[in-house]
Amino acid sequence: MSFPRGSAASLAPPTPEQADPPRIGRFGAMAGWAQRHRWAAIVLWVAVVAAITVGSMAAGSAYRNDFSLPGTDSQTATDLFKEHGSDQAGDSVEIVFKDTGGVNGAKDTVEPMLGKVRHMAGVADVRSPFADAAAVSENGTIAYATVTLDGKTEDVPREDVAEIIDAAQSIETDRLQVEVGGEAARNAEDKEAPTAELAGVVAALVILVLLFGSVLAASLPLITALFAVGGAIGLIALASHMFTVADFTPPILMLVGLGVGVDYALLIFYRYRQELLNGVQPAEAGRKALDSAGRTVFFAGCTVIVALLGLVALGLGSLQGIALAVAITVLITMAASLVLLPALLALFGRRIQRHVRRQAAKTAEKGRTEGNGWRAMARVVQRRPITTLLVGAVSLLALSAPALTMRLGFADSGNDPEATTSRQAYDLLAEGFGPGFNGPLIVLVEGDRTAGRTVRSELSRTDGVAEASPALPSQDGALSTVFVYPTTSPQDEGTVDLVHHLREDVAPTLEHATGADILVGGATAASQDVSETLADRLPLFVAVVVGVSSLLLLLVFRSVWIPVKAAVLNLLSISAALGVITLVFQHGWFGAQPGPVEAFIPALIFAIVFGLSMDYEVFLVSRIHEEWTRTRDHSHSVREGLASTGKVITAAAAIMIVVFAAFVLSSDRMLQQFGLGLAVAILLDAVVIRCLIVPAVMQMLGKWAWWLPAPLARKLPTMSIERPGQDSSV
Numbered sequence: 001m002s003f004p005r006g007s008a009a010s011l012a013p014p015t016p017e018q019a020d021p022p023r024i025g026r027f028g029a030m031a032g033w034a035q036r037h038r039w040a041a042i043v044l045w046v047a048v049v050a051a052i053t054v055g056s057m058a059a060g061s062a063y064r065n066d067f068s069l070p071g072t073d074s075q076t077a078t079d080l081f082k083e084h085g086s087d088q089a090g091d092s093v094e095i096v097f098k099d100t101g102g103v104n105g106a107k108d109t110v111e112p113m114l115g116k117v118r119h120m121a122g123v124a125d126v127r128s129p130f131a132d133a134a135a136v137s138e139n140g141t142i143a144y145a146t147v148t149l150d151g152k153t154e155d156v157p158r159e160d161v162a163e164i165i166d167a168a169q170s171i172e173t174d175r176l177q178v179e180v181g182g183e184a185a186r187n188a189e190d191k192e193a194p195t196a197e198l199a200g201v202v203a204a205l206v207i208l209v210l211l212f213g214s215v216l217a218a219s220l221p222l223i224t225a226l227f228a229v230g231g232a233i234g235l236i237a238l239a240s241h242m243f244t245v246a247d248f249t250p251p252i253l254m255l256v257g258l259g260v261g262v263d264y265a266l267l268i269f270y271r272y273r274q275e276l277l278n279g280v281q282p283a284e285a286g287r288k289a290l291d292s293a294g295r296t297v298f299f300a301g302c303t304v305i306v307a308l309l310g311l312v313a314l315g316l317g318s319l320q321g322i323a324l325a326v327a328i329t330v331l332i333t334m335a336a337s338l339v340l341l342p343a344l345l346a347l348f349g350r351r352i353q354r355h356v357r358r359q360a361a362k363t364a365e366k367g368r369t370e371g372n373g374w375r376a377m378a379r380v381v382q383r384r385p386i387t388t389l390l391v392g393a394v395s396l397l398a399l400s401a402p403a404l405t406m407r408l409g410f411a412d413s414g415n416d417p418e419a420t421t422s423r424q425a426y427d428l429l430a431e432g433f434g435p436g437f438n439g440p441l442i443v444l445v446e447g448d449r450t451a452g453r454t455v456r457s458e459l460s461r462t463d464g465v466a467e468a469s470p471a472l473p474s475q476d477g478a479l480s481t482v483f484v485y486p487t488t489s490p491q492d493e494g495t496v497d498l499v500h501h502l503r504e505d506v507a508p509t510l511e512h513a514t515g516a517d518i519l520v521g522g523a524t525a526a527s528q529d530v531s532e533t534l535a536d537r538l539p540l541f542v543a544v545v546v547g548v549s550s551l552l553l554l555l556v557f558r559s560v561w562i563p564v565k566a567a568v569l570n571l572l573s574i575s576a577a578l579g580v581i582t583l584v585f586q587h588g589w590f591g592a593q594p595g596p597v598e599a600f601i602p603a604l605i606f607a608i609v610f611g612l613s614m615d616y617e618v619f620l621v622s623r624i625h626e627e628w629t630r631t632r633d634h635s636h637s638v639r640e641g642l643a644s645t646g647k648v649i650t651a652a653a654a655i656m657i658v659v660f661a662a663f664v665l666s667s668d669r670m671l672q673q674f675g676l677g678l679a680v681a682i683l684l685d686a687v688v689i690r691c692l693i694v695p696a697v698m699q700m701l702g703k704w705a706w707w708l709p710a711p712l713a714r715k716l717p718t719m720s721i722e723r724p725g726q727d728s729s730v
Contacts (some may be wrong), residue, residue, distance in 0.1 A: 031290035035343035041343035047486030052234035063247035077521030093182035122160035161188035181425025203658035225261025227334035245321040261333035282349030301334035304611025371643030399576035408531035409596025439490025439524035447516025452480025577681035653686030
């Protein structure tokens, strides 16, 4: 392997000036302030979190979903509905009845209930099944009433929809089954207790106790994370009054905040512990830990925040709100690790020091040296770096392969737990009226009634269409609406193909014949529009995030190959995680119900995991860099870097894995996918990439890992992850 000349200066041994005692930098100074004012820092954090919590409880939250996407057919159709006063401007719920003896026999029970619902808050209209023969199945055992809401699902209070559900199910008997379906009904059903969050906290505490052998030492990273998460959730609840924040954001904040918070605090605490083992006094150990691991945390946190804010460019309201909320959560957890944790370490430093010394003495008595296992692993990798690299890369590529066929979409009632009324209604409607009934397409005809009838007639003869309703005029007569029921279910690929066929083939021909403008909308088409738009914009988002992160690594390590290696390996771990999600949730492995991958998942997982991967990358490579700066022996540097960081990286990863994996226990399909994806990505990143592939690549690169062309080196500003005074001009 050859490189351009001019890099020799970057490989020169340290100068005498570089051997001076390290200076304390800004992060060390921050730690010093927190140590001197420990009680003030702790009380300030408690006061701020308490004030935010009280304020958020008093003000409440204003979470709302916004899936609008200007420029798409479905959004244009929705806007026209509103403009012309069509009933289809509002969403609807279906009250579904099943009576094996025939639903007509229950008319005297059903009609009074529908009359009561008609006058409830949030209801624009109620259409009885007994006024429309099409609302009764052919065998007469299943029927449905349509309750049109006075707005979109996200605009109608859940409490109003819950009252509709209660009123409908109040007439249920042993003979008459009553269920309520639709997106609004799904959102209004009672949510489960935060079992996943509690399981994650308990698992994290157990791992920390096993790692440090002390409840006190284990508690400090967890306390730091909980303070940060508590403040973030309250702050986001207040922010929801000013910004569009989706109603499923809080559990995501808990998921990310706990994992990231414990991770950041643990990296700093572990470096603090190492300094204590080296004989440094607690106060000095805190400053040194912040000046090294604290810089790593700051860099990694900024990378996550930049990646999350990049999601704003995707242009989807709810996703923008989630990105902003998670970015604020990461910012608060980072601040807690850099300010609150040093104050806690100053408060309990002497007790932790005594415990660390006792542990070190016991380890010495047994003749063990900390990190020997990781050194042995590094030696095995260094003996066969090419084999290790090939096995690891091929494994990740094999897991990534299913992601090539990943289909994006949104879960519907058919993915809900079987015990929910929304799922029961979905199954009854499919049983009585066919699988496509749960996902009708709404075709809007902007023209006279004759055009509406012509369009309806042609649609009813189109392949893939089971039935087309009569053309329904708007209040001002300017629009006609045709409900098109596919022969396939909403999430079936056949329905996706039908939407494209109607828009690209059928609509242009009918527009030419009738002179009317035709749009294909409705919830099913809107979900498809959002999914396809996100898929189209994702490559640009990935390129921007990878480019910015690589530039930061280039500045920090002053190396060409470090950022290239990091970008490629991070993308591999993320693609492998998406491949696992595809196998489990799209293909139905391990008993999961087959269906599309939630459209938000790839972008969210990429933004979060890419930043966390950079965290481990910087933590490991900076330690290798420290040893390289000191010894200029690349084999020794790789071994000592892995020996110093392997234990904490795997421990931090284990905590995040159990926190994230706990969300697989959730009944929410999106949270299940999110939790599984993050857990798999972190597992692969920490074990396969950081412990195997990175040491192998660094061994193969040798001294050229730190190569930077001399002309570029002169132009780039100098940044450093290591403590001030250490050489960073490598």
